[in-house]
Amino acid sequence: MAVQRGLLLIADIAGYTRFMEFHRTDLAHAQDVVARLLEAMIDATSALDLVEVEGDAAFMYRPLPGGTGPELVESALGQSVAMHGAFHALQQKIACLNNCPCQGCAQVGNLKVKFVAHLGDVAPQRVKRLTRLAGFDVIFVHRMLKNSVPVREYLLMSEPLWERADERLRTGARPLEEELEGVGRARTWYLDLAALAAPLPPRPEVTWLARQRETLGVVLRALPYALGLRKLGGLRNLTPA
Ligand SMILES: [Zn+2]
DSSP states (O other), X not given: OOOEEEEEEEEEEEOSOTTSOOOHHHHHHHHHHHHHHHHHHHHHOSSOEEEEEETTEEEEEEXXXXXXXXXXXXXXXXXXXXXXXXXXXXXXXXHHHOOOOSHHHHTGGGOEEEEEEXXXXXXXXXXXXXXXXXXXXXXXXXXXXXXXXXXXXXXXXEHHHHTTOOHHXXXXXXXXXXXXXXXXXXXXXXXXXXGTOOOOOOXXXXXXXXXHHHHHHHHHHHHHHHTTSSOOOOOTTTSOO
């Protein structure tokens, strides 16, 4: 199939402590919380298509959304800020209303989201009704997740993408040289999303009913997993190392 050039972006959730003893229920609830946060972020982006949910990350792609110049960088940044906002709005709601004492629910406030973005060539492959992406740049953007960015929530951009940024977008970005596993040295730039985020919406009203609805929702959706009737998906960052 023909090779396409496009924007590749991954939103990745992390923050459950790695040293906790997870029980089956904790993991099932953590999985439910992460799935909802990913869904809220995917819904918040109009310019990118979901390729795949990969554990606690969403891999997204769009053939050159917004053009090939500074608009492309602006699009990557705008989509990341929108998804970051949607993540924290839902996180706040769950943290306010969820009464469940399990670690999967109790730690929701610790979760963070980071974004990595790259401009690259991909070969779309249709497998049944799904479109998968193949190529070196797909590997490249995934390797960018393992980096040395010193802040917790950021957008990390590759050189081919960053080259398109104009002066205005360059303000506030910091360069980093990364050794990407199996890829080699790569120049990257990151923006701290905490500095760019819009204020959170007002906290939800905490009523008995709202709390029941939120808490029971998690408990019921996660029940088949907690009972072992359905298999838990692999949550890379959630499972203790
Ligand atoms: Zn729970």
